[in-house]
Structures are given as structure tokens and as C-alpha cells.
Amino acid sequence: MNYIGSKYSLIDFLEKSINKTLSLYNETKVPSEMVFADLFAGTGVVCGSFKKQGYSIIANDIQYYSYVITKHMIENDGNLDKYIIM
Ligand SMILES: C[S@@+](CC[C@H](N)C(=O)[O-])C[C@H]1O[C@@H](n2cnc3c(N)ncnc32)[C@H](O)[C@@H]1O
Known part of the structure; x- marks a missing residue:
């Protein structure tokens, strides 16, 4: 989504910085054991x-x-029912 304030162009930097920190x-934790809170989720x-x-x-906004x-981005990850989209 084209939106002033979107962090789309910073995603690589954010991922590397957060994962490095x-x-x-959390040396022993994997992502599935953690919660990511995005308090100003925007797009x-x-x-x-x-x-x-x-x-x-x-997510909050x-x-x-x-x-x-x-x-949609964080919950709509199931398989589509092909009969709904036909
Ligand atoms: C710079 S944008 C967030 C950008 C987002 N990370 C992205 O990449 O799209 C800031 C967001 O903070 C939200 N916001 C501002 N004040 C807020 C408040 N008091 N409570 C919750 N959200 C707020 C705005 O609606 C806006 O979507």
C-alpha cells in the first residue's frame, strides 16, 4: 500500500536490527515461541x-x-475454498 509513513522500505533493516537484538x-527462543507487538500497525x-x-x-492502530x-495480513492465512471464488 502506497502510504506516507509506511515502513515498507525499511523492512529489511527492521528485521535485521530486531533479530540481531x-x-x-533470547538465544534459545525461536519465533514461534515469541509475540511481536506492533502498536502502531498502519498498513x-x-x-x-x-x-x-x-x-x-x-497489532494495534x-x-x-x-x-x-x-x-487480513495476520489472520487470513488459511486455504481458500475454491467454491467461494468460482
Ligand atoms: C507511521 S504510521 C505506522 C506505519 C506502519 N508501521 C507501517 O509500516 O505502515 C503511524 C500509525 O500510528 C497510528 N496511531 C497514531 N496515534 C495512535 C494512537 N493513539 N493509538 C493507536 N494508533 C495510533 C496511526 O493511525 C498510523 O497508522
Whole structure:
């Protein structure tokens, strides 16, 4: 989503920096054992990228658009029923 303030272009930097910091403190934990909290989720690209790594996600934003987009990005990961889209 093209949106001023989106951190899309910073995702690689954010992932590397956060994972490097985590490695200093959580040597034995894997992403599936941790929760990533995105308190100003916006377009959901940041928490969406951490979900792909296996983290459980808590997302928050005051805007309804963000709720809709982010709910899709972090919850809509089941298989599509082909009869619904035909
Ligand atoms: C810079 S944007 C977040 C960008 C997001 N990380 C992304 O990559 O799309 C800041 C977000 O903070 C939200 N926000 C501002 N004040 C807030 C508040 N008091 N509570 C919750 N969300 C708030 C805005 O709605 C906006 O989506």
C-alpha cells in the first residue's frame, strides 16, 4: 500500500536490527515461541513480515483502515475454498 509513513522500505533493516537484538537476549527462543507487538500497525507491513517468520502477532492502530488491512495480513492465512471464488 502506497502510504506516507509506511515502513515498507525499511523492512529489511527492521528485521535485521530486531533479530540481531533478540539474539543477544533470547538465544534459545525461536519465533514461534515469541509475540511481536506492533502498536502502531498502519498498513500492517511490519507485523506482516514478522508473522512470516513465525511470530505470534499483536497489532494495534487507532484507524479502522489499519484494522481491516492488518486483520487480513495476520489472520487470513488459511486455504481458500475454491467454491467461494468460482
Ligand atoms: C507511521 S504510521 C505506522 C506505519 C506502519 N508501521 C507501517 O509500516 O505502515 C503511524 C500509525 O500510528 C497510528 N496511531 C497514531 N496515534 C495512535 C494512537 N493513539 N493509538 C493507536 N494508533 C495510533 C496511526 O493511525 C498510523 O497508522
